[in-house]
Amino acid sequence: MVLALSAGLVGGQAAWAAPDPNDPPDQVDVPEVSTLAAPSFQLPFPCGQKWTGNSSNSSAHQSYEIDFNRGSTADADLGDTVVAAAAGTVVISAHQGSTNGYGNLVKIDHGGGWTSYYAHLDTRAVSAGAAVKQGQKIGTVGNTSKPGNNISPHLHYEVREGTGYPSNIRKATFDGVTFGYPTATVTSKNACGTTPANPHTPEEVCGSGYKVIDKAALGSAGTVYLLYNSGNGYNCVATIKATSLGTATATSAYLEVQGKARVTDSGSFTYYAGPVRAAAADKCVRWGGKAGSAVYDSPFEHCG
Structure with missing residues (x-):
């Protein structure tokens, strides 16, 4: 069951709008690399974990964004590990403050115009400019957002190609299979054949x-x-x-x-x-x- 909404309603309107990917705060630039295909995305959670995603529970969703939960209570997922859905370069790792409702946000550039967003994180484990591997820990599930926007812990996940929000939001695929919109339960195959590195030294x-x-x-x-x-x-x-x-x-x-x-x-x-x-x-x-x-x-x- 999906327990949380990415944002509530304020005066009958969505509580936030996602930032323009052309000019978000805290972003570092990565040279464009041409590609003909999307990255081989995996579920943004450790191997073997089963998560339920919902794309329609939030009034703030514009297209194919997904909110993920797996616990049976509102706070059950708080602090759970979030990993990179595909390899790339971290271009944002920062709390968005009052700019939007993302709270602690990690954004990864995968090349060829493809990016992925991981929002509402409780903690962030990577810094802007860092190269990350698929399956590497990038943060933990949380409920951070803009001031006054009270939400339950969950991961807000989305994939974009190019610019022109929200038309650049793409359907999420995991292990080559398109997510079963609007609601589906998916088992992670992320880094199942590899031994992940401890992010701490x-x-x-x-x-x-x-x-x-x-x-x-x-x-x-x-x-x-x-x-x-x-x-x-x-x-x-x-x-x-x-x-x-x-x-x-x-x-x-x-x-x-x-x-x-x-x-x-x-x-x-x-x-x-x-x-x-x-x-x-x-x-x-x-x-x-x-x-x-x-x-x-x-x-x-x-x-x-």
Whole structure:
């Protein structure tokens, strides 16, 4: 069941209109590449997930836009992973403010005049100008919009070819099959034959100034990293998962400075455990972590 509308009515009119693709805010330019066919789009969700889309529930829809939900309650999909429907270059990654009702928007240029839009995101995982692969995480399902426009969490998705909104909106296709307008339930085949990369790095998790000084593989399930910040004398440990990405699984990271109590971050996490930080200038440290059934425990080392 589709639970959310992309926008409500304000004074009997649609609460927002989508921006002109020729001159939207926050957009970076990408050179035009000629192509004779549309990209091979896949459902903008991880492999195997089943989502129900609806093109007619919103008064703001102009053509073939789709709102996606899969949960049985209004907030069930909040925070679910959204991935790129096809490879391309991110040309917008920004909150649209009062400009329109998109809220947190990611727009991807696929070349040949083809673009895809991912709106109302709770979080954005990519920046404008970044190259993305099909199936790469670009954000999470949310309910962001313009001030005063209260909506339930869902993904607003659309594909455009060329310019001249709204006539440039095209019917969505997933795995070569046209979406069954106005409502259909689709199972994602996005990146099913590949292992997606974790969008998070140990440097990002630990923060500015931290550099990797050691690491240990946790089988195929992930890697635990030891980092050091020479500016403040702190060590940091982060465990970055390599499998079951986007699914909460047992993961941990710990750091023990010699002579002090161990600090641990342990639980069921979707992408990483940590950061675990401690002052360790001129001190030996013991560090390690767990992902899946694999565990790493270091001796006291890196003494100084």
